Amino acid sequence: VSRREQVFWGWGEPGAGPELPEHAGAWLREHLGLSGEVVDRPVGLADVRLRAPALDAKVRERLAAVAEVRDDDEARVLRAAGKSYLDLLAQRAGNCEAAPDAVVAPRSAEAVAEVLRICAEADVAIVPFGGGTSVVGGVAPLRGERESLVSLDLGRLDRVLGVEGQLVRVQPGLRLPEADHALRGHGLTLGHFPQSYEWATVGGCVATRSSGQASTGFGRIDRNVVALRMATPQGELASREVPASAAGPSLREIAVGSEGVLGVITEVSLRARPLAAERRYEGFFLRSFADGCAVLRDLAEDGIAPDVARLSDEEETAASLALAGRAGLARVVGRLRPCLLVCGWEGDVGRRRREARRLLRGAGAFAAGQAAGRAWQRSRFAGPHLRDDLLDRGALVETLETAATWERLAGLRDAVAAALAGLHVGCHVSHVYPTGASLYFTALGRRDPADPAGQWQRHKAAACDAIMAAGGTITHHHAVGRDHAPWMEQEMGALGLDALRALKERLDPTGVLNPGKLLAA
Amino acid sequence: VSRREQVFWGWGEPGAGPELPEHAGAWLREHLGLSGEVVDRPVGLADVRLRAPALDAKVRERLAAVAEVRDDDEARVLRAAGKSYLDLLAQRAGNCEAAPDAVVAPRSAEAVAEVLRICAEADVAIVPFGGGTSVVGGVAPLRGERESLVSLDLGRLDRVLGVEGQLVRVQPGLRLPEADHALRGHGLTLGHFPQSYEWATVGGCVATRSSGQASTGFGRIDRNVVALRMATPQGELASREVPASAAGPSLREIAVGSEGVLGVITEVSLRARPLAAERRYEGFFLRSFADGCAVLRDLAEDGIAPDVARLSDEEETAASLALAGRAGLARVVGRLRPCLLVCGWEGDVGRRRREARRLLRGAGAFAAGQAAGRAWQRSRFAGPHLRDDLLDRGALVETLETAATWERLAGLRDAVAAALAGLHVGCHVSHVYPTGASLYFTALGRRDPADPAGQWQRHKAAACDAIMAAGGTITHHHAVGRDHAPWMEQEMGALGLDALRALKERLDPTGVLNPGKLLAA
DSSP states (O other): OOSOOOOTTSSSSTTTSOOOOTTHHHHIIIIIOOOSSOOOOOOOGGGOBOOOOOOOHHHHHHHHTTEEEEOSHHHHHHTSOOSSHHHHHHHHTTBOTTOOSEEEEESSHHHHHHHHHHHHHHTOEEEEESSOOOSSSTTOOOOTTOSOEEEEEOTTOOOEEEEETTEEEEOTTOBHHHHHHHHHTTTEEOOOOOTTTTTOBHHHHHHTTOOOTTHHHHOOHHHHEEEEEEEETTEEEEOOOOSOOOSSSOHHHHHTTOTTSSOEEEEEEEEOEEOOSOEEEEEEEESOHHHHHHHHHHHHHTTOOOSEEEEEOHHHHHHHHHHTTOHHHHHHHHHHOOEEEEEEEESOHHHHHHHHHHHHHHTTOEEEHHHHHHHHHHTTTTHHHHHHHHHHTTEEEEEEEEEEEHHHHHHHHHHHHHHTTTSEEEEEEEEEETTEEEEEEEEEEEOOTTSHHHHHHHHHHHHHHHHHHTTOOSOSSSOOTTTSGGGHHHHHHHHHHHHHHHHHHHHOTTOOBSTTSSSOO | OOSOOOOTTSSSSTTTSOOOOTTHHHHIIIIIOOOSSOOOOOOOGGGOBOOOOOOOHHHHHHHHTTEEEEOSHHHHHHTSOOSSHHHHHHHHTTBOTTOOSEEEEESSHHHHHHHHHHHHHHTOEEEEESSOOOSSSTTOOOOTTOSOEEEEEOTTOOOEEEEETTEEEEOTTOBHHHHHHHHHTTTEEOOOOOTTTTTOBHHHHHHTTOOOTTHHHHOOHHHHEEEEEEEETTEEEEOOOOSOOOSSSOHHHHHTTOTTTSOEEEEEEEEOEEOOSOEEEEEEEESOHHHHHHHHHHHHHTTOOOSEEEEEOHHHHHHHHHHTTOHHHHHHHHHHOOEEEEEEEESOHHHHHHHHHHHHHHTTOEEEHHHHHHHHHHTTTTHHHHHHHHHHTTEEEEEEEEEEEHHHHHHHHHHHHHHTTTSEEEEEEEEEETTEEEEEEEEEEEOOTTSHHHHHHHHHHHHHHHHHHTTOOSOSSSOOTTTSGGGHHHHHHHHHHHHHHHHHHHHOTTOOBSTTSTTOO
């Protein structure tokens, strides 16, 4: 298999990603009380603990007749977890006891359907696996009372099926960079750039309602899905490929975001974007986070927001300048405590930018130039690579996110920051809508070696409770998975959750699809 | 009750709407073989046939404790049908045997919930009633085996609850003109202008996934709903009021378009639009419908489509000029057979219009000036008024609509036109998306006095079959109601329909909500 694969204990192809710079050590010492030295290393594959595969031989044989089946340690360990902080803590320590019993990789939509039928019949749990980049336990191999669990790897369904104007049909296992590579010849891009871009698949993005860094301009993935096909144990659910319809509740919007709990997406029709002829990324300093939010709101209401709009709060601005080694600038920033706004314009730069700059000047913004924009562009996918380095150095490092209406945004930010007290917390607005915005938090701290998982779980639970109380959504773009499931009743109401469970019971009556996720109590 | 009310047999407040002009007679003679004389008049209220109200006295009493209850003829007859051609045929003839047994008008979301509980307990069918403008049998009083049926009139829930920036919270029974009137003081408009604008309610638009004439620019109503509350017999279903969320399948998109079959919308949060500072409506002539579609596709793909974009085909262009009395122009048009494109720009006129005109020139378009745009603006809500006149004159007159991807659009138009053979058929593109467009057909003919309903039903069924076969959606903005329900299995697939029925069973287990609509076999 020549497909790119991640490392089981972290993010990148080893050595491929950016590393924490030398001068970061000082920041880690000052702000987190860490030595800056490597104090922890992931175990090697040989030292990982996992059980012998527990898949019935007859079932394995039936699956092997319709799909590639692997049960070697490497395949199983790589699909034993996603890429959250908690996942990496466990993986780095070689704790893969729950790894899937087999990895099943079909090559067609029909074979996916067949795998579902076989597993439903044999009561084998199925975890659909795209890029494996979930940070909410979305691919956690939870089998409940079941004896066996397989990882349904969609990596072999990776073709572009057709391009008609801006309408693009793809298979779910296609990774985002490969999708954009294939579309480039048509003058198109998906325009979808989550931080997981390097590994994420189109199907995974659709199943989790992903948002990319340019979603302010290009829209979340759910806004760009035109139609899809989804295999379920009861047959195929397919929405009609039309630009819009008034025919009842939206099947598309039931399948989108269903996280492998209702079915497995086997084909997606998407709206793609023309490649931008012109592109400009630049930075501005705002006097306060409140000033920045106010101007972003104005930009969004006026329909002239940049395609990428990211406003860091005072903490995050200071930390990122310090970590970028811009000590001089960081000192100035340390005194004035401004907030950095990165604006990225993709196509139609002139008019929007001109009008936006007028609004920004009116809000007292200070232009930081294209260098600030380019610096952000260079490091836009660096976070998860740097995290591996931070984990080596004994850090607690995790992110969480939410969204709210403009009126509730400031209160929401304060509430989450309070819930994360004791950690170093940076926050940014990363997606802007006419009616509100998302908030993204990065928490850093000194890992408690006695109970590293419990340490974060307590913070995370407090943050989620705070989000719910302050009127945010439990997730703007990380999805629900296992980790947010306990808050779904607050998110949807008891009846709303019950309604979704009714769908689950109809489409997956034996409950083999991704147990313990999304709709689990 | 001071609320505006329609006439039971047609559209307007009598005398309030535009009437068919004098010179239309010649066109009706030439093209439909009608005399142009009035040959048919609606019966008066006294001559309407309806059964005595069959609502149990105890139930009536319970309902009256939480809502206004009326069972006079006037109230019942006005809620006995929507406003389709078939509805008006029946109403004009005084055929209201199936009229609701009572009209129940609660004044709060809590009272709506109470009405649902009482009716579910007593097994009384409920037809939610907003503006009553359905043209697909959406408010048809179908009781099935039930003894009683009430019309749940939402007209008393007509308040604006709050405005925060562009986020607007309203009650469902608020009519669109009243909503815009209230929002004007905030510098806002809903920007939603269906042809039923004069009577339609916000809740009705949301429940039916309405599109307005400016939806190309401002988006369909489903794209502008931020959140909603829906009463069901099992309790309240409410989506969270956030600008976006990745928390699973969308409850909002399950409630939107549910046509009173899953619940009754009691509150809606919407994104409104700033009032346009500048506005320009103008016409262009294209050499052919294909040329016009090609340029609309280019405009949509480039993101510079006008907010209102309507391209009439050769037949519709000729007919509308003739009916508008522009005989000289009509003669020229008769020879050249061009297609009229109306472009309406609302705000940000300059840049988009400049770029669009360049594309239009390149496509060989001939500018017809602002007169053509203004003429369309003046008559934008005239259709249903003129229909009353046409019905008086013995015409068959009905519309239907669909949407498809750009590649399928020409074939779809030809297929529907073929299915309506024998009638005079005009067609226009009325909503444009980057991946496709909607088609709207107006069919005119000489009514068969022996079987007027059957005459249209046969045409309509043939057209719906053609739409399905050609890859269109059964409805782009008229919704499903009773009339499109037989095609829902083709639209959604058997499993898709089954999934929606699972929702129905969970939310409305006794099936009292709008029986026979949307999900009915």
